[in-house]
Amino acid sequence: MIELQNIKLSFSSKTVLNDISETFHQGEVIGLVAPNGTGKSTLMNVMMNYVAPNSGKVIFENGLTYSSKANEVKIHQLISMMPDQSDLYNHLSGRDHLKIYCTMWKSDSKLIDTTIAALNMGHYVNKKAGTYSLGMRQRLCFAMQIVANTEIMLMDEVMNGLDPINVEIISNVLMEKKAEGKMIIIASHLLDNLEKYADRLFLFKDGKLMDVDDIVEGFSEPTMTTVRVKNMSSDVKVAFQTRYPTIALQTLVNDTTLLTLDKKDAETLGSMTAYLAELQVNDFTFGKVTLNDLYAMYYGEES
Structure with a gap:
């Protein structure tokens, strides 16, 4: 100890x-x-x-x-x-x-x-x-x-x-x-x-x-609370935040944007991905916030 x-x-x-x-x-x-x-x-x-x-x-x-x-x-x-x-x-x-x-x-x-x-x-x-x-x-x-x-x-x-x-x-x-x-x-x-x-x-x-x-609440738990979007345009970000004002949105230095729920919410997660498809955004994946993400968030760089 x-x-x-x-x-x-x-x-x-x-x-x-x-x-x-x-x-x-x-x-x-x-x-x-x-x-x-x-x-x-x-x-x-x-x-x-x-x-x-x-x-x-x-x-x-x-x-x-x-x-x-x-x-x-x-x-x-x-x-x-x-x-x-x-x-x-x-x-x-x-x-x-x-x-x-x-x-x-x-x-x-x-x-x-x-x-x-x-x-x-x-x-x-x-x-x-x-x-x-x-x-x-x-x-x-x-x-x-x-x-x-x-x-x-x-x-x-x-x-x-x-x-x-x-x-x-x-x-x-x-x-x-x-x-x-x-x-x-x-x-x-x-x-x-x-x-x-x-x-x-x-x-x-x-x-x-x-x-x-x-x-990040529940970081160590294997729960899918995040949608990772590559090269999300400014217009799409504005549209998304208008529809989902409570969802945290953060773009990292590698141009990946994280859309993160406060907790696991399958209904909202499904709605989010359907709306992204409606906005013709197809390059995204489900997952969780990673240690590399946190590193980029806090230190402004990729590890």
Whole structure:
């Protein structure tokens, strides 16, 4: 468990973390979504005590906090942060790196071979890291955190530089760790993938965490509340809003217009689509608001 209690942090005159209070639990995958520079990585650094907040505190199981160096040592047996590629030693092999992390966190050495197999690293893991491609280095960084085997795992852009096959492989490992009761907090730009496996999703805006279910009611539920229209003309928008003044209409940067009901309403949904056909609009689909939609709405860009 991690409880963030009134975390505030400013650099010069810029507020980066603005009174954040939230609790995360074991067995959860938490997704943090926002453009670079909005505070996601800083929040993770606060959880690790790499950066001290101006006020507020991070609380772990049994009320453990970063109140002393002795407590920090105890906490860092519970929590780890995925290393960055710049942390790798080019003269050491991938297996050497895994042995180091296994030793540092006093975890089971059997995890080394099982992790190598799970991530399909066997053909290069004994070579020096300096010979690795970016994707191989990223897999090694992920593997290092997996063999540390901490109860809480923080991952910043874990899927960076990976092809779709390796994204799927890592996603499967994450699901296995979740089933073991690990808490995994991930900051990511791969929103389609993140939306598939995260239990809770948060946007970062003006230094605050916003639960997507508070932004869009029932976001996490598989209900069809949205009609997505491509290249909807201004005249059609005016006609539609005249007929349906209570329906939310928003056009995203990719020229997709979302027509969203407050809740599931099959009768209105059917009437809306019939009216679109009457207006000779045929390029539309049913669905729900997606994480990519929310990203475009809040940050004015596509992920």
